[in-house]
Amino acid sequence: MTSTAADLPESVTLAEGEGGLPVVRVATALATGELYLQGAHVTAWTPAGADPVIWMSGASHFAPGEPIRGGIPICFPWFGPGREPGLAPPAHGFARLAPWRLEAAEERDGAVTLTLRLTDADAAGVPAAASWPHPFTATCTVTFGRELTVALTVRNTGPEEISYEEALHTYLAVSDVRTTTVDGLDGATYLDKAPGAGPDLLTQEGEVTFTGETDRVYASTATAVVVDEGAGRRIGVDKDGSANTVVWNPWVDKAAAMPDYGDDEWPSMVCVETANALGDAVVLALGEEHTTTARITVTR
Numbered sequence: 001m002t003s004t005a006a007d008l009p010e011s012v013t014l015a016e017g018e019g020g021l022p023v024v025r026v027a028t029a030l031a032t033g034e035l036y037l038q039g040a041h042v043t044a045w046t047p048a049g050a051d052p053v054i055w056m057s058g059a060s061h062f063a064p065g066e067p068i069r070g071g072i073p074i075c076f077p078w079f080g081p082g083r084e085p086g087l088a089p090p091a092h093g094f095a096r097l098a099p100w101r102l103e104a105a106e107e108r109d110g111a112v113t114l115t116l117r118l119t120d121a122d123a124a125g126v127p128a129a130a131s132w133p134h135p136f137t138a139t140c141t142v143t144f145g146r147e148l149t150v151a152l153t154v155r156n157t158g159p160e161e162i163s164y165e166e167a168l169h170t171y172l173a174v175s176d177v178r179t180t181t182v183d184g185l186d187g188a189t190y191l192d193k194a195p196g197a198g199p200d201l202l203t204q205e206g207e208v209t210f211t212g213e214t215d216r217v218y219a220s221t222a223t224a225v226v227v228d229e230g231a232g233r234r235i236g237v238d239k240d241g242s243a244n245t246v247v248w249n250p251w252v253d254k255a256a257a258m259p260d261y262g263d264d265e266w267p268s269m270v271c272v273e274t275a276n277a278l279g280d281a282v283v284l285a286l287g288e289e290h291t292t293t294a295r296i297t298v299t300r
Ligand SMILES: O=P(O)(O)OC[C@H]1O[C@@H](O)[C@H](O)[C@@H](O)[C@@H]1O
Pocket: 067, 080, 090, 091, 092, 169, 193, 215, 216, 246, 248, 273
């Protein structure tokens, strides 16, 4: 069943958002939040008494079939350009461009859980979907409360084995990335995708610091913690069902090259992405499903 305005708890409203796209807004005593049905894309989460945790670009496009810049894009069924030849642009798959269905909205103990669904049939109108012609059902549940939880479950509904990449591509707001670190990745190996980096895996020593364009795919199942000295807060990204953590900041040149990203916005964000990518792609036999979950918390 798809939810209509009549089925929603009082703390949840369905409205027309930027660019005329449908948006769900949540407001409870514990937190406020916002999610666009296009992409099942979280664009805001602010726990009561805190500053916004999720970063959005002021230059984002909001238009049917175009990616939203910031928030939590769901990358599926490929990450970046994808591993196989023949996957259509844009990067990160078609799920973030597709119209998801709002199946349910429930409030429990002050937290609101939204359930959204996307099948291959729902995504058929997105041109890039034709390059990955496999039956699937994707379910995204998002709980806005004291914590923010995003879980993506993919079920193989077709006759053949499928393999896919995915990421909960979380943009986090920081006071200044140059005085921010990411803890929890010490000793993890990573692929460096920044310009000029070689193909060999490297090993993280200590915390991640930011001194230039940073684009790394870590092999890690650990909790990553964004330590924001300037804001005096720590943002934890805890996860299940995810073999990779991607850390990304575009820095000056890449920021300037992106049409939907302000030239001066790069100091104010860092992406810590809960992913299964490259050699850690998920493989599902007929009828199998897999869930990847990210839990975001804020502490002083
Ligand atoms: O511009 P997009 O397609 O949203 O991607 C943003 C970034 O997403 C990151 O996950 C990738 O590792 C980067 O390489 C990429 O630049």
